[in-house]
Amino acid sequence: MLTTLAIANYRSLRELIVPLGPLNVITGPNGSGKSNLYRALRLLALTARGGVIPSLAREGGLQSTLWAGPERFSRAVAAGDYAVQGTVRKDAVSLKLGFAGESFGYAIDLGLPPPASTSQFSLDPVIKRECIWSGPVLRPSALLVDRQGPMIRIRGESGGSAEWSTLAQPVASFDSMMTEYADPRSAPEMIAVREQIRSWRFYDHFRTDEYASARQVQIGTHSPVLADDGANLAAALQTIREIGDGAALDAAIGDAFAGARVEIVNHEGRFEVGLRQEGLLRPLRGAELSDGTLRYLLLAAALLSPRPPALLVLDEPETSLHPDLLPSLARLIARASKQSQVLVVSHAPRLVAALEREAGSQSIVLERRLGATAFADPDTLDIPAWKWPAR
Numbered sequence: 001m002l003t004t005l006a007i008a009n010y011r012s013l014r015e016l017i018v019p020l021g022p023l024n025v026i027t028g029p030n031g032s033g034k035s036n037l038y039r040a041l042r043l044l045a046l047t048a049r050g051g052v053i054p055s056l057a058r059e060g061g062l063q064s065t066l067w068a069g070p071e072r073f074s075r076a077v078a079a080g081d082y083a084v085q086g087t088v089r090k091d092a093v094s095l096k097l098g099f100a101g102e103s104f105g106y107a108i109d110l111g112l113p114p115p116a117s118t119s120q121f122s123l124d125p126v127i128k129r130e131c132i133w134s135g136p137v138l139r140p141s142a143l144l145v146d147r148q149g150p151m152i153r154i155r156g157e158s159g160g161s162a163e164w165s166t167l168a169q170p171v172a173s174f175d176s177m178m179t180e181y182a183d184p185r186s187a188p189e190m191i192a193v194r195e196q197i198r199s200w201r202f203y204d205h206f207r208t209d210e211y212a213s214a215r216q217v218q219i220g221t222h223s224p225v226l227a228d229d230g231a232n233l234a235a236a237l238q239t240i241r242e243i244g245d246g247a248a249l250d251a252a253i254g255d256a257f258a259g260a261r262v263e264i265v266n267h268e269g270r271f272e273v274g275l276r277q278e279g280l281l282r283p284l285r286g287a288e289l290s291d292g293t294l295r296y297l298l299l300a301a302a303l304l305s306p307r308p309p310a311l312l313v314l315d316e317p318e319t320s321l322h323p324d325l326l327p328s329l330a331r332l333i334a335r336a337s338k339q340s341q342v343l344v345v346s347h348a349p350r351l352v353a354a355l356e357r358e359a360g361s362q363s364i365v366l367e368r369r370l371g372a373t374a375f376a377d378p379d380t381l382d383i384p385a386w387k388w389p390a391r
């Protein structure tokens with residue numbers, strides 16, 4: 001389980017160290033930085049899949065994703081006596097992301113290429129440093145794998161003392177060590193961290209318009225994991241029925257729509273989602289379901305996955321659901337949090353209230369102060385210790 005999420009200089013997240021529990025509910029006004037937190041976590045997940053640099057470039061490169069305020073606020077500005085003014089940058093450009101659990105931590109530091117660089121890939125940031133350490137907080141003696149620029153060092157043990165070996169092959173500035181290095185014998189921690197991150201799952205704003213892939217007929221193959229656009233919804237629901245907790249699926253659907261039951265329509269191996277409802281002679285097909293009904297089915301498929309991820313992150317799952325459905329959604333989320341660590345960004349008071357009543361839940365309220373995302377009531381949170389690796 002993750003205990004700490006740390007972000008620095010990513011959009012409105014100037015520096016935020018977030019404590020995490022088994023079930024985390026993130027709320028706050030529009031523009032407070034909830035989705036930025038979600039995006040930062042997804043970027044972190046992309047490091048283990050080799051997608052962090054392209055994803056940042058798609059967001060406009062470091063120039064656009066970097067915190068747009070000053071490096072520090074003077075005391076007068078913080079007290080509200082003066083307006084924020086531009087200053088000359090003293091520190092190097094550095095966007096940092098990291099997380100830690102009880103056993104391992106990981107951090108990545110991204111910056112700009114050297115000024116003399118002649119490369120045309122001007123939107124590509126450069127990976128300056130990456131570290132994996134043991135325990136919740138980075139200490140020099142706890143470092144296990146350490147990348148500085150193109151060089152990777154790995155710690156081994158010989159005769160009870162640490163012995164560092166440097167990889168012969170330098171890594172490219174746009175490759176994470178997580179994707180470039182794969183020897184399980186010399187760096188088992190790296191493989192463990194990478195596999196953990198690769199299992200993280202993110203769901204936000206499923207499409208439910210008439211062309212949404214969840215409404216279409218799709219090839220039906222075993223799908224223990226719902227695709228992030230929901231394209232394999234029918235197959236995912238059928239997989240839950242066959243190898244997962246079908247009773248929980250029926251309960252969740254019956255709970256939300258009285259008397260309704262999921263019935264997959266099978267067109268010779270191609271599946272279409274169907275919902276049998278009271279008073280109707282045939283199940284309603286994908287194209288006939290209302291937006292909210294379809295979205296609820298998508299969320300149920302995501303939350304009842306027979307192969308639960310280490311971490312499940314949902315951004316505003318309440319979108320287009322009637323408030324009466326929120327208590328059943330909360331029950332599904334609470335159930336998922338028994339198997340996966342869960343982080344939910346939400347605006348819906350009923351969902352938030354229902355989740356807050358669950359054991360092990362923690363509520364994090366964000367707000368913006370001088371443009372930067374901050375905790376609305378830091379006193380209620382147990383902010384963990386965190387240390388960034390230096391360049």
Ligand SMILES: Nc1ncnc2c1ncn2[C@@H]1O[C@H](COP(=O)(O)OP(=O)(O)OP(=O)(O)O)[C@@H](O)[C@H]1O
Nearest residue numbers: 011012030031032033034035036064065066067068
């Ligand atoms: N590079 C940047 N530097 C500083 N702030 C930024 C930067 N990019 C975006 N922001 C700010 O981040 C905020 C957007 O945050 P975000 O999208 O996370 O909001 P939210 O809490 O999800 O809101 P909503 O409830 O509307 O979805 C905006 O107010 C925007 O001004």
Ligand SMILES: [Mg+2]
Nearest residue numbers: 031034035036
């Ligand atoms: Mg948002």
